[in-house]
Amino acid sequence: MSAGGGGSPASGSQQVGAGAGGRQPQPALEWKFSQVFGERAAGEEVQEVDIISAIEFDKSGEHLATGDRGGRVVLFERTDSREQRARRELERADSVGPRHPEYRYSTEFQSHEPEFDYLKSLEIEEKINKIRWCQTANGARLLLSTNDKTIKLWKVAEKKLKNVSNLNLDPAVRLGNGSSVSSSPVLGPRGFTPRLSMNGGAVPRPPLLGSDFDFPPGGIPSLHLPLVVWSNETALVARCRRVYANAHAYHINSVSNNSDCETFISADDLRVNLWNLEVSDQSFNIVDIKPVNMEDLTEVITSAEFHPTHCNVLAYSSSKGSIRLIDMRQSALCDRHSKLFEESEPPGTRSFFTEIIASISDIKFARGGRYILSRDYMTLKLWDINMEAAPVATFRVHEYLRPKLCDLYENDSIFDKFECCLSGDGERVATGSYSNVFRVFGAMPGSEEASTLEASKTPNRRLVPPPSRPGSRLANLARGRLGGSESPGTEMNGGAYDFTSKLLHLAWHPMSNVIACAASNSLYMYYA
Known part of the structure; x- marks a missing residue:
């Protein structure tokens, strides 16, 4: 089953998709805008450090994490399923039927800082390459984040904020320097609440000392210790539990948690290492392809x-x-594979760009583990782990770019690494493209679903693929300048494709038809 660039399946035998098992393909979903975080104002310049570089839902879908090029991790939590909603909101929800998931900003923390490798004279960027949620423990949230060289395990938990007052003095006392103690309370983040004594009476509020206060000779008889400490607010606090470093000579491109909830792997260009979550100074090299x-x-x-x-x-x-x-x-070193999934090239189709565009940028297992979704530069492919010879489905993401591969190579855009994702039920797959566009395909046999959506508040403004003929230079296309009679891809509103805006990162909610995607520094969420 192949889906063409325009959204229509190409002719060919019908293949089994991720939702196989006798079920019929579901009707195409109607995607709607849900939320946006960090929306850019018109004319606002985006800082490089604010561009989102990783997105990940946890297994329950209740929490969402993003990482950016500035080394920060931002957490969001789902709010519509909590019992803290007001009665009016609950009544409205009952009257209009089930609502789509809604999220709110939870907290953020600095995960990585820029470093410098003095032995190799290399700068190590703070950019977050991957985020992975771990098994929760005691109500705390655990997650792994990595840059090019170092992996960190973070624990995010609620912590009570403790506020300490100044000296517990009698406001009526006159000090030796002629000044008096102010009776204003020391206010915490939400104001000061007086303590209650054992018999139910209120303890006087502690006074605030002025900046010009000096202890008089002989001290102050009315000074009482200990100081007043109270806690009336909680906040999410992130703490680094482990640092897994010095195990990769090349840039880390992947981190993945194991189902045993005890180990995880990290991969760079030539090696895959196995770690125990509790051991940060030792890892096992299980794959090594270095010649x-x-x-x-x-x-x-x-x-x-x-x-x-x-x-x-x-x-x-x-x-x-x-x-x-x-x-x-x-074996301890898995230098021999159990299965190899590789599609043979049709005769006479090999060119200079064949191997470049065949490079796989991302793979994902379907929830049951029967299928693997892979993304190369031009296509999405769905593999059955019991069929090694060819994918069971191929989806063409942006076939209109094939005549422009030379321009994309000169501009380095051909090396862009797009991610992919599957729905929780395995019936649909999604990936990003240029012009801040992402595409959703039906993976069921016989499904003709192929939606093109733009990361904006009007996602259904679809793009029309251009004619397959040579276009102008990529630099001119990006700037909207046309040369001669050649026509670039046009939107329905007449604008040009923007090859400088690319939607590389996206994630599908594990339980619902909700997609989170990153367009530069903005996080857009859609539901169906």
């Missing part, structure tokens, strides 16, 4: 993911467009 002579290197690891239920199985993809499934029970 003895680096001149013999033909491919690199691009993404790695643990199987969602089998703790001994994981998959990793390569720049040659292949996916390898490995079983850690076979």
